[in-house]
Amino acid sequence: MTELVRKRGRQPVVVQALRSTVAATISYVVALQLSSEPAPLTAPLTALLVVQVTLYSTLTTGIRRVNSVVAGVLIAIGFSALVGLTWWSLCLIILASLAAGHLVRVDEFVPEVAISAMLVLGVTQVADTAWDRVLETLIGAMVGMLFNLLFAPPVWxxxxxxxxxxxxxxxxxxxxxxxxxxxxxxxxxxxxxxxxxxxxxxxxxxxxxxxxxxxxxxxxxxxxxxxxxxxxxxxxxxxxxxxxxxxxxxxxxxxxxxxxxxxxxxxxxxxxxxxxxxxxxxxxxxxxxxxxxxxxxxxxxxxxxxxxxxxxxxxxxxxxxxxxxxxxxxxxxxxxxxxxxxxxxxxxxxxxxxxxxxxxxxxxxxxxxxxxxxxxxxxxxxxxxxxxx
Missing domain, CATH: 1.20.58.220 (Phosphate transport system protein phou homolog 2; domain 2)
Structure with a gap:
C-alpha cells in the first residue's frame, strides 16, 4: 500500500490537484482583501484554470486566459452602455465575443470571452462588477503564475x-x-x-x-x-x-x-x-x-x-x-x-x-x-x- 501511495503521489493528476487547490485558496484570500465583492470567486476560478502541470503551460495559459476575460468584460461594458439584456442583445454579445476571441488569439479560451461577457451583462451595477471581475481575474492569474515561479513544478x-x-x-x-x-x-x-x-x-x-x-x-x-x-x-x-x-x-x-x-x-x-x-x-x-x-x-x-x-x-x-x-x-x-x-x-x-x-x-x-x-x-x-x- 505504501508503494502504491508513493507511485500515485508522483502522478501528474495528484500533483495537479494539490497545486491547483493551494493556488486557488491563496488567490481567494488575496481577492477578499482587494476586491469589493463579498465572494470574489472569479479569482480562485482563474487561478484554478491557470495553474497547469508545467511552468511553461502556466505562463502561456495565464496570458491567454487574462486576455479572454478582459475582452469579454470590455464587450459587456460596451453593450451595457447601449442596450439591456434581451434575447437579441444576448445573441449579439455571444457572436461578438466569439469573434473577438479569435481576433485576440486566445485559442482554447474563446468560449471564455462569451462566458465572461454574459456573466457581467447579466448582473446589476455592470460597470462596478465588470472592473471587479477584471481585478479578480488579474489576481487569480498573477497568483497562479507566481505560485509556479516560486514553487517550480516537477519535471516529468x-x-x-x-x-x-x-x-x-x-x-x-x-x-x-x-x-x-x-x-x-x-x-x-x-x-x-x-x-x-x-x-x-x-x-x-x-x-x-x-x-x-x-x-x-x-x-x-x-x-x-x-x-x-x-x-x-x-x-x-x-x-x-x-x-x-x-x-x-x-x-x-x-x-x-x-x-x-x-x-x-x-x-x-x-x-x-x-x-x-x-x-x-x-x-x-x-x-x-x-x-x-x-x-x-x-x-x-x-x-x-x-x-x-x-x-x-x-x-x-x-x-x-x-x-x-x-x-x-x-x-x-x-x-x-x-x-x-x-x-x-x-x-x-x-x-x-x-x-x-x-x-x-x-x-x-x-x-x-x-x-x-x-x-x-x-x-x-x-x-x-x-x-x-
Missing amino acids: VHTAGESIQDLARRLRDLLVLIGEELGAHTPVERAAARLHEARRLDNDVAQVDAALRQAEDSLRLNPRVKEGLLHRVVLRTGLDTLEICTVVLRVLARSLTDLAKHRRDEPLFPPDVADALQELFTHIAKAVESFAMLVTTQISKNAEEAESRLSSELEEAAISREHAARLLLQRVQQHPQQWQLHGALLSEVDRILDELDLEHRTTRLMEELDRSAREQRERFPRLRKLTRL
Whole structure:
C-alpha cells in the first residue's frame, strides 16, 4: 500500500490537484482583501484554470486566459452602455465575443470571452462588477503564475522515461516471442494474434507521446533544469526511433502471418533457419532494450553501459543477420515458393537495425538540435540581434 501511495503521489493528476487547490485558496484570500465583492470567486476560478502541470503551460495559459476575460468584460461594458439584456442583445454579445476571441488569439479560451461577457451583462451595477471581475481575474492569474515561479513544478522526465522504457520492454517481449515460434508449426490464428499484439503496441505509442509532450513542457522555462533543449531532443528522437521500430515490427508480423497461410501443415522455417532467426530476433530485442536505457539516461544514469550494450548487441545482430540471410538464400534456391516473404523479412530486420544504429542516432540528434536552434532564432529575431552586440 505504501508503494502504491508513493507511485500515485508522483502522478501528474495528484500533483495537479494539490497545486491547483493551494493556488486557488491563496488567490481567494488575496481577492477578499482587494476586491469589493463579498465572494470574489472569479479569482480562485482563474487561478484554478491557470495553474497547469508545467511552468511553461502556466505562463502561456495565464496570458491567454487574462486576455479572454478582459475582452469579454470590455464587450459587456460596451453593450451595457447601449442596450439591456434581451434575447437579441444576448445573441449579439455571444457572436461578438466569439469573434473577438479569435481576433485576440486566445485559442482554447474563446468560449471564455462569451462566458465572461454574459456573466457581467447579466448582473446589476455592470460597470462596478465588470472592473471587479477584471481585478479578480488579474489576481487569480498573477497568483497562479507566481505560485509556479516560486514553487517550480516537477519535471516529468521521469514519467516519460518510464513510459519509453515500458514501450521498449513490450517491444522486446514481442520480438522474443515471435522468434521462439519460428521453428514450430504456427497456425494462422496464432500468427494473426501476434499481428494484433503488434498493432496494439503501435497504437499505444500515442500514450507514450502524450507523456513525452508533458515532459517537454515541464522542461521549458523551468529553473530546475539545465540543458532542457538537449533533454527534449534526446527523448523525442528516442521515441521516434521506437515508433518506427514498432511500425516495422507490425509489418514483420504481417509478413509472418502471410507465410503461415501458405504453410499450414509445416513449420514456418526449417530448424536451422529458425534457430538463426531466433538468435537474430533475440539480439534485436536486447538492442531495443539497451536503446531505451540510452535515451532515458537522465533517469537511468547508465549511459555508457547502455551504449556499450547497444553497440555489442547491434554487432551480434549484424553477424546473426548475415548467417540467417545465407540460410534463407539456400532455402529459397531449394524451394522458391514465397521467396518475396523471405526477402521482406530481411528488409524489415534491416530497417530496425538501421534505426537503432548509433551513428544514425547521432546524426538525427544533431539535425534536431540544429533545427530547434534555427526555429528559436527565427522566433525571436530581436533577441538574436542583442546577443550579437
